[in-house]
């Protein structure tokens with residue numbers, strides 16, 4: 584693909600704009616590849632403003648790749664709690680062990696080695712290589728994809744092979760020698776601040792004169808929109824079972840959705856009508872517990888990337904039977920990593936003061 588203008592003009596205009604308008608972000612105050620890697624992982628599918636306090640806490644708790652590798656996964660999940668997409672945490676933790684053992688604690692500085700680590704794709708690797716090591720490696724995160732799709736008015740779906748391949752070529756061909764890190768960050772900032780998904784501010788854009796999407800009069804029609812699928816709505820019931828100032832929790836399997844996090848026992852209702860009856864039947868059959876004093880605690884909702892969850896939560900008091908889970912003192916609930924919806928349930932318990940009631 585031929586570039587519409589000498590690429591040096593695009594490079595110069597974008598770098599000039601970035602020099603004046605770049606965002607002041609904590610991970611831009613360092614060249615530490617570990618800190619840059621952590622920031623890039625946190626920024627996947629998460630807004631900058633949300634990431635900043637997590638990034639600062641994470642780096643304070645685990646200042647080096649070795650300290651992260653040494654930590655128990657539960658502790659890492661606890662620091663990450665609330666940021667979502669927990670597979671990122673597990674991958675980060677697993678990769679820190681690999682870096683410590685295989686690369687002697689040094690974040691790899693080649694694309695080939697970075698791609699062997701879980702959670703690092705080509706764009707994240709490109710960001711680490713260009714920003715931390717100043718290598719001429721391209722990126723293609725969501726912001727870069729949008730800016731390049733508009734600048735060159737690419738017609739295909741940017742997540743499909745051929746169009747994505749073309750965007751990678753464009754991203755690579757635009758990199759200025761010796762300034763790839765700055766250029767990639769400029770692309771990210773332009774996408775976040777000016778070339779936004781809705782209402783791009785073309786009038787303030789340093790690339791306006793070169794932009795084919797702007798020239799078309801319909802910049803928002805690039806890139807081609809994904810057809811959004813309707814996400815399923817899952818309904819489930821959950822039990823808060825109390826015993827001597829403790830509640831019963833279970834830990835999710837280490838892999839898969841919310842892997843390694845703790846939660847109150849819960850079951851999908853599969854169309855059942857009498858939720859209370861169904862829940863206590865499951866408590867008996869799956870956990871082997873008899874419960875008394877059963878009441879509704881509340882209904883909680885959470886939307887994940889692929890489904891929406893409505894959880895009807897009931898509480899009761901342990902009477903008899905075996906347990907299948909762990910009895911956790913209420914005062915220790917805050918120290919366990921919980922998903923957002925189960926954290927809200929635990930806060931609701933404290934708020935209602937049931938922990939103070941005698942068991």
Ligand code: SF4
Pocket residue numbers: 730733734777778779783784785786788789790791792794795796797802
């Ligand atoms: S001119 Fe408009 S559409 Fe083109 S890159 Fe700039 S902000 Fe995006």
